[in-house]
Amino acid sequence: MGRQRERRKQRQQQQRQEQRQHRQQQARGGFDRWTIIAGAVVIVLVIAILGYMGVSGAGKPTATAPTATPSTGFKPIDGVGCGTMEYQNYHIHQHITLYDHGNQVPLPAEIGMPGGESQAPCYYWIHVHLNDPGIIHVESPVAKTFHLGNFFDIWKATAQWTSPPGDAYLMALGKAASRGQVTAFVNGKRWRGDYRSIPLVAHAVITIEIGQPVIPPKPFTNWQGQ
Numbered sequence: 001m002g003r004q005r006e007r008r009k010q011r012q013q014q015q016r017q018e019q020r021q022h023r024q025q026q027a028r029g030g031f032d033r034w035t036i037i038a039g040a041v042v043i044v045l046v047i048a049i050l051g052y053m054g055v056s057g058a059g060k061p062t063a064t065a066p067t068a069t070p071s072t073g074f075k076p077i078d079g080v081g082c083g084t085m086e087y088q089n090y091h092i093h094q095h096i097t098l099y100d101h102g103n104q105v106p107l108p109a110e111i112g113m114p115g116g117e118s119q120a121p122c123y124y125w126i127h128v129h130l131n132d133p134g135i136i137h138v139e140s141p142v143a144k145t146f147h148l149g150n151f152f153d154i155w156k157a158t159a160q161w162t163s164p165p166g167d168a169y170l171m172a173l174g175k176a177a178s179r180g181q182v183t184a185f186v187n188g189k190r191w192r193g194d195y196r197s198i199p200l201v202a203h204a205v206i207t208i209e210i211g212q213p214v215i216p217p218k219p220f221t222n223w224q225g226q
Contacts, residue, residue: 074114074122077157078150082114082122083141090143092202094136095220098169099209105169107134108162111155116163124154126200130163135226138200148206149196176210183209185217 074082098105112127113120125140136151152170159167176182177195184191185207186198195208207217 074124077124077154080125080146080150080154081141082112082124084122086123086137086139087125087141088139090138090140092138092200093223093226094138094200094202094204094206095134096136096148096206096208097134097218097220099207099215100169100172101211102213102215104215108155108159108164108166109133110158110161110163111151112158114158114161116161120161124158126151126154134220136200146200147196148198148200148208149194151200152196172210173208181211183214185209188217188219 076082096107098107107128109128109130109132110117110120112124115121117130123139126136126138126146128136138146140146152173155162156167156170159165159170173182182195184195184198187205191198198204198206203223205217205220207215209215
């Protein structure tokens with residue numbers, strides 16, 4: 001009898017030990033499953049965050065807007081830059097004739113060329129060459145409609161380097177405009193608006209006159225392939 005009780009006791013202990021081991025294995029298995037699930041959730045969250053950053057641009061450095069011209073020390077005038085090269089992206093020409101009380105005034109050359117054409121570190125996108133009298137060159141890196149006022153402002157800013165130097169005509173023009181004594185023509189037709197708003201479009205023929213008498217505008221067609 002004593003031996004039987006001892007065997008039953010041993011079997012019971014063995015059963016209890018097996019049950020403990022089984023519960024421990026189940027617990028470890030559950031922990032492993034939750035660890036795997038938690039890891040998967042973290043991975044999904046990371047992928048979602050990275051995807052959002054890629055779409056929205058979050059976390060990316062702000063890109064610097066490209067400049068149209070390299071720095072030359074000469075600030076833009078009316079948004080017109082001074083470039084170290086003559087741009088061919090947008091290259092058009094206009095002809096302009098100036099009068100002061102019936103007397104024709106030659107348009108200075110080298111407008112928009114700081115230091116003069118041969119010494120200029122840059123050319124403003126709107127300028128006048130020595131070998132093209134009366135011709136305005138618009139040579140811009142971007143296609144944009146500039147205006148006569150932009151050209152006159154560039155003339156004023158670079159007047160010390162023009163040939164001949166000076167902006168006496170511009171000063172007289174400003175005074176005449178304040179008295180309503182400026183007459184403008186575009187392609188032979190009277191311009192009724194502000195002369196500064198005349199658009200610099202391709203092959204525009206512009207005439208600006210101060211005071212009286214008003215000289216009828218002359219046609220111009222000698223573009224020489226420009």
